[in-house]
Amino acid sequence: MTAPLHEARPSGPGRALPDTQQGMRRRNLARVLHALRAEGPLSRAAVASRIGLTRAAVSTLVDELIRSGLLEELGPERPGRVGRPGSALAVSGRGPAGIGAEVGVDHLAVCAVDLRGTTRARAIRQGANRDRSPEPVLAELTELIRQVVAEAEGEGLWPAGLAVAVPGLVARDARTVVRAPNLGWHDTDLGTLLPAGLPLTVDNEANFGALAELWLGEDTPRDFLHVSAEIGIGAAVVVDGGLLRGTRGFAGELGHVPVRPDGPECPCGGRGCLEQYAGEEAVLRAAGLEPGEDRVGLLAGRAAQGDENVRRALRDAGTAFGVALTGAVNLLDPESVVLGGELSGLAPWLLPSLRDELARRTAGPVCPVSVSGLGPEGPLLGAAHSVVRAVLDDPAAVAGQA
Amino acid sequence: MTAPLHEARPSGPGRALPDTQQGMRRRNLARVLHALRAEGPLSRAAVASRIGLTRAAVSTLVDELIRSGLLEELGPERPGRVGRPGSALAVSGRGPAGIGAEVGVDHLAVCAVDLRGTTRARAIRQGANRDRSPEPVLAELTELIRQVVAEAEGEGLWPAGLAVAVPGLVARDARTVVRAPNLGWHDTDLGTLLPAGLPLTVDNEANFGALAELWLGEDTPRDFLHVSAEIGIGAAVVVDGGLLRGTRGFAGELGHVPVRPDGPECPCGGRGCLEQYAGEEAVLRAAGLEPGEDRVGLLAGRAAQGDENVRRALRDAGTAFGVALTGAVNLLDPESVVLGGELSGLAPWLLPSLRDELARRTAGPVCPVSVSGLGPEGPLLGAAHSVVRAVLDDPAAVAGQA
DNA sequence: GCTATTTCGTCATGCCGATTTACAAATTAG
DNA sequence: CTAATTTGTAAATCGGCATGACGAAATAGC
Incomplete structure (x- = not known):
């Protein structure tokens, strides 16, 4: 018999809902939905046994x-077993849709996911x-959003919310871009510049x-470190299936972890x-290249061609990554x-030295480093x-908004 | 209107309890207890308004x-206000007690908390x-535990569980000491060597x-980093009021964060x-002192006396702490x-250089560094x-075990 | 001092949500 | 064709909190 370990716990489906009978019902709605989304079409009885409720409930x-x-009845199953089929x-393909948008440094993208x-x-x-x-960028984005929403509505979907990914720091209100160096934006409230009427999240x-x-990743664990380099170098810390954001929302600043305490000065002060x-x-500097458009593509191209300067620069970068990641x-x-x-595009030339360095500095089993299969589509x-998760986590909140 | 931020969520009272009507009741029992523990003696009506339930409930x-x-009725309040008093x-002072034990490198300690x-x-x-x-150490500890339990029972308390703090790594089963270098223990299951019949947690x-x-700290936030140096240098990461343990339970190894990538070799491999x-x-080496008993006391003593070698050694250590903590x-x-x-005993000589280094490397507001007021009693x-928290978080689990 | 007012604790009742029990429907096994 | 098995639903029950009413115990005002 063991007393509980005091530790941080996951968010899980609908964990934020109030602790009342209604809250319980809403959580159970979420559990049904999650079960059906995760395990394809199921009968009521199958769902019941999976989530531990009775068939009646x-x-x-x-x-x-x-x-x-939110659900569709597909009709009787073709059974191989005895008993009434x-x-x-199944989760509906004509219900709410999550609208995702991305403001990139050199592109805008919008999509709708059911x-x-x-x-x-x-x-x-x-x-x-x-x-x-x-203003003009978001006007363009709004236009794209309208297009996508219209297309989705044509397929019987209705937009349940809009989430916008931006290359910069976002305030905890999830609307205001505090600072996006590569765009040159600061303290911009996107809420006033994007289509109203849709619940908005900016991150x-x-x-x-x-x-x-x-x-969406294959075999992605619930605890991992996701490293990306769009605006500087950032890491997202995922703990127990939730993002660790930090008190001010600044967690994950891997780019400013000291690698050499007496190294070159950094605008961050360090x-x-x-x-x-x-x-x-x-x-780029180490590789002897000029900054310009599509810098990552340039690096990858040169490295693939065998440019030794570029390869060395990437190897060294990988080593530095290894040191910071060790910490x-x-x-x-x-x-x-x-x-x-x-x-992920530069991984072939970064990974070997990165893994090496990490392994050299680790005594026991080395933390595995992998490359995302989602590529640049991830954000x-x-x-x-x-948005879709938000619906799955609390279906009652959007029910009847169709 | 904003969609929810997907983020790690807190444990909170009884969040692990099942999502059923009974679970709800158990959580409400916990909420009543927590309210009474946090805000001294209260009437039923006061508790009700605080936790958002009705007086009847x-x-x-x-x-x-x-x-x-678990609760005691103290009797009628002497009111200054109108209305029936x-x-x-109040939380009972004669109910369950948490038994805490510590296996230190040069002491054993046990206490009972109501x-x-x-x-x-x-x-x-x-x-x-x-x-x-x-074996002999835990036999001695068992003896101390019996003493403390007997004393507590003399005051009308009964032991609800035993938690043992050890200077080493503990497996996630919360019973087995994987490795305690300063004790020379490894893979020791404390469950078989300590008094049976009490729920045991080792950490x-x-x-x-x-x-x-x-x-117990004053104004301690729910997100902080707790740094200690008993076995090497360890940090505990507290996120939203819960410990971040890591996949294998090894999170917080601040001692092996690289400070200088080409520095001296470390047994960890780095x-x-x-x-x-x-x-x-x-x-100790930098200060020119020999290792021996009570090394921390020795350092503190010398530093207080003004030994410049020791002070410099501690200053430099503080600087290194600053670099690692920046990361x-x-x-x-x-x-x-x-x-x-x-x-905490060495803080006066570590802190200035530590804070300096951290501030030098930080652009915006600097993360405040403070010293625990609990001293060596903390663990x-x-x-x-x-153990007490476990009871408060799920009173129903221990009810009737008296 | 007496009454009105306010607040507290408790009871009876009702509501909500899940479980239990029962049953008709739809299939396979023999 | 019957027995067995499984599904989905309806009716009754139970657990838990809310609601509303009431007596109890204090203060406030006359």
């Missing part, structure tokens, strides 16, 4: 979810946004990328931060480290799916 | 808690345990120290780890950093209180 929950358009239920997790509509517009003022690209990895060794600018892994003991976003998908 | 909850001996309720949080019995035995085998000294800080600069051994703060964005355990108190 599940029946009423399912009724409610069907009435709100169940009626298959409850099943499939992308049903998308729109992308290339074009440099660096140092354009927010850092890196955070959405990590969530995408958590929700010296020898990881960004001074592995940041985009530093790597992070020692502090957090994550199950794995995932390289995401633009970094956009994470944004759209965050 | 609180009445039945209180009845149950009184029947199980309430009957004051639901009110007051220490009601204690026993300490000095004596070096370094490299003694577990790292540093973790219990951090929990003590969380529960180079230039914090421990090579700020570990006990390193500091940690950038990754975790805690509300504060607390120096606890033995470190022992944390252990005892962890």
Whole structure:
């Protein structure tokens, strides 16, 4: 017999709902929905046995979810077993949709994802946004959003919320961009510049990328470190299936972990931060290349061609990553480290030295480092799916908004 | 309107209980207890308004808690206000007690804490345990435990559980000491060597120290980093009022965060780890002192006397701490950093350079660094209180075990 | 001093949500 | 064709809190 370990606990489905009978019902609605989303079409009886409720209880929950358009009855199952066949239920493909949007440095993207997790509509517009003022950029984005929403509505979906990924720091109100250096934005309230009437969430690209990895990655654990390099170098810390944001929302600043305490000065005030060794600018300089458009593509291209200067620069960056990640892994003991976003394109040349350095500095089993399979799509998908998750976690909140 | 931020959520009272009507009741029992513990004697009506239930509901909850001996009715309040005076309720001082124990390198300690949080019995035995085998040490500890339990029982308390703090790594089963270098123990199951019949939890000294800080410290935030140096240098990461343990339970290894990537070799396999600069051994060497008993006391004494070698050694250690903590703060964005355990005795000479270094490397507001007020008692108190918290978080689990 | 007012604790009642029990429907096994 | 098995639903029950009413015990005002 053991007393409980006092430890941080997960968010889990609907854990924020009030602790009342109504809250319990809402959590049970969420459990039914989650079970059906995770394990394909199931009968009421199958759902009941999976989530530990009775068939009767599940029946009423399912009724409610069907009435709100979140579930569909597919009809009788073709059984190989004895007994009356169940009626298959599935998450609706014509219910609420999560609208995800991304403001990139040189593109805008929007997509719509349904409850099943499939992308049903998308729109992308290339074009440099660096140092354009927010108004025209967001007007363009609004136009794309309208397009995607219209397309989704054409397929019987209705938008349940909008989540926007931006390459910068976002205030905890999830609306205001505090600072986006690569866009030149600061203290911009996106709430007033985007379509009203849709619940809005704005968050850092890196955070959405990590969530995408958590929700869509194959075999992604519930505790990992997601490293990306869009605006500087950022890491998202995922603990027990939730993002660790920090008191001010600034957690994950891997780029300013000291690698060499007496290294070159960094605009952050420190010296020898990881960004001074592995940041985009530093790597370009070390490789002898000029900064310009599509810098990551340039690096990857040259490295693939065998340019030894570029390869050395990337190797050294990997080593610096290894040092910084050693610290992070020692502090957090994550199950794995995932390289995401633009970094995944450079992984072939970064990874060997990174892994080497990490292994050299670790006594026991080495924390595995992998590359995200989502590529540059991560943040956009994470944004759209965050809306979908919100619906799955509390279906009652959106029921009847159709 | 904003969609929810996907983030790690707190444990909170009884969040692990099942999501059923009974679970709800158990959580409400916990809420009543927590309210009474936090805000002194209160009437039923006062409790009701505080936790958001009706007087009627609180009445039945209180009845149950009184029947199980967790609450006491103190009798009518002397009111200055109009209306019938309430009957004051208070957490019982004669109910369950948490038994905390500590296996130190040169002492054993046990204490009993009641639901009110007051220490009601204690026993300490000095004596070096370094490299003694577990059996005799735990036999001695068992003897102390029996003493303390007997004393507590004399005051009408009954032991609800035993929590043991050890200077080493503990497996996630919370019973087995994987490795305690300073004791020379490894893979020792304490469950078989301690009094049976009591729910047992074993954990790292540093973790219990951090929990003590969380529960007993003044103005301690719910997100902080607790640094201690008993076995090497460890940090406990507290997120939203819960410990972050990591996948294998190894989170918080601040001692092996690289400070200088090419620094001296470390037994961990790395180079230039914090421990090579700020570990006990390193500091003693830098100060020109021989290792022996009570090394921390020796350092503090010499420093207080003005020994410049010792002071310089501690200053340098503080600087190294500053570098490592810069990394940690950038990754975790805690509300504060607390120096606890033995470190608190050396704080006067460590802090200035530590704060300097941290400030130098930080652009915005600097993360405040403070010293624990609990001193070396932290881990022992944390252990005892962890049992008490377990009771407060789920009173129904222990009701009727008296 | 007496009454009105206010607040407290408790009871009876009702509501909500899940469980239990029972049963009709739909299938397979023999 | 019957027995067995499983599904989905309806009716009754139970657990838990809310609501509303009431007596009890204090103060406030006359």
